[in-house]
Each structure stands twice: as C-alpha cells, then as structure tokens.
Amino acid sequence: MKKVLLILAEGFEDLEASAFIDVIGWNLIEGDGSTELFTCGLKKEIKSTFNQKFIVDFLIDEININDYDALAIPGGFEQFGFYEDAYSEKFLDLIRIFKIKNKIIASICVGALPVGKSGILKGKNGTTYNNRVRRIALEEFGVNVTNEQIVIDDNIITSCGPSTALDVAFLLLENLTSKKNTEEVQKLMGFLSIDN
Structure with missing residues (x-):
C-alpha cells in the first residue's frame, strides 16, 4: 500500500486539500486499491x-x-494564518526529511513556498501562485521560478494556483501507481472520456 501524508497548515485551502483526498481515495476504492491518504498538522x-x-x-x-x-x-491564505504554520520549523523539517528520503513531494499554489523555504528547491525549477509577491518570495528562496502551470523537478511538484489542484493530484497518483491506472481513475471520475 502506498501512503500519502497530507500536511495541513492553519488556513489551508479546502479545494487544494480535497483534490488530494478525492483522487487518492478514488484510487483506493475504484482504482487499483493501492493508495491511502492520512492527514497531519501542528x-x-x-x-x-x-x-x-x-x-x-x-x-x-x-x-x-x-x-x-x-x-x-x-496552499492557503495569509489572512487565515497559513504561513505561521507552513513556515514553522516542524513543518519545514518534515519537508526536508521527505526530500532526504527521496520521496515525492507534491504542492499546490503557495504550498510551494514552504517547500522553497525548507531549502530543498534551491537551484531547482518551480512555480507558485501567479502573484508577483509570491513569485518573488519563491525566487528569494533560490528557486528558478518558471511561468509553467505545473513544474516537476527532482520528485518535487509545484503549481501556479488552485486551478491546478486536480492535475497535481493526478500527477501524484501517476507517480505512485501508473499512467494507465491514473487514466482509469480519471475516466471513472469523469475527467476522461470512457472511449479514450
């Protein structure tokens, strides 16, 4: 069984978290049955x-x-305290250890900022919310910020906003299982035509 840990900071965005929960859950019940998701926080x-x-x-x-x-x-909203949790040493250390163990790290929107702050994206490509302030913040962590919607560099997935949530979740599933299995789950969820 492949296990995904969903780390939630105060002020996390529901849509972005639910994309991971739904895709991994659909695979558990309707896909190849090989994934489970668990949540953690401070x-x-x-x-x-x-x-x-x-x-x-x-x-x-x-x-x-x-x-x-x-x-x-x-990711999440600053107005709801996202960065207080996301920039805490415990949060950043968890990210660092996942990288040391060479495990997949998938972030959505400003979820890339604690990844950047942890230091594991230094000198690598990444992206974040398409907002000048957030992009500059990611650059200041030594990240080569690109204009792509989703960037994958060295087992680390970053994306530019909430609209990419399901795409990132499906990419994570593909990395944990297979392209064929992921396409089957996408069909069952109605994101791909059954005829494909």
Missing part, C-alpha cells in the same frame, strides 16, 4: 481558509516518515 484541529474546522489523523510529532511514500502540501 495541532489536532486545523481551521482551513474560510474557517472550516478539520481534525487531522496525526500530529507532526507522531509521524514516522518511513511509513509514507509521498507528501502532499496544499
């Missing part, structure tokens, strides 16, 4: 952007990274 109850409450499966301190194959990081 505290048990996390509020998302727009103040929805979520209870995570684990605290970051409880995570054994060897149990997981990939880390998923949704």
